[in-house]
Amino acid sequence: MGILSIVIQVLLGLGFIMFGVMKLGSKQMVDEFDRLELPQWFRVVTGLVEITAAIVILIGIWNGLFAALGALLIAFTMIGAILTHIKIKDPAQRVMMPVILLIMGIIVLSLNVSHIGV
Template sequence: MFLIAGFGKVTGSKMHVEGFKQWRLLQWFRVVTGIVEIIGAAALIIGYWESSWVAAGALLLGLTAIGGVLTHIRVRDSFKQTFMILVLGIISIFVFLLRYSELFNFPGF
């Protein structure tokens, strides 16, 4: 889901452009958010071969999801509008907590 959403943000799909306008966020932040989502999703995919990447990707996506939920709360979006990012954030945080110990094997740590 983050990979698809990230590509939509980077390529400027109408839904994401309008969403960032509604949330009163600048369009360059849409692109940055999309890149972060793509990197996080790629880290999860790399984690298939190198498990420490799962923890790093899940942490990155979990933090991104927290920012998304806070954005929805800030503009008083409905629960229906907030639900998907909330669920994805919970899953990301759960995966991170499952793989937390492997983060110390991540390259550069």
């Protein structure tokens, strides 16, 4: 596994642990999901998905299959985030972070895709 993939995996893993924990317990995230017109149960589910993706992608440092699966989970999560921001007509600056995270996930996925038998 290449150093580029490992560096991105560590960044994504640590970031998504932080994002997921924030979604589970932050007043700011409660307010943000209200602003996005999404139910609060979805905030909790999203937080758990993000924490799961973080753990899987960090395990992927030692196992390419987990790297690919974690990256895929992150990519799908960020596609959902991007579509949500577009749906409510958020300005481009609010969409940029999910786009960057999607790109990082796609990079890790492409560097590890051979491990998922594609």
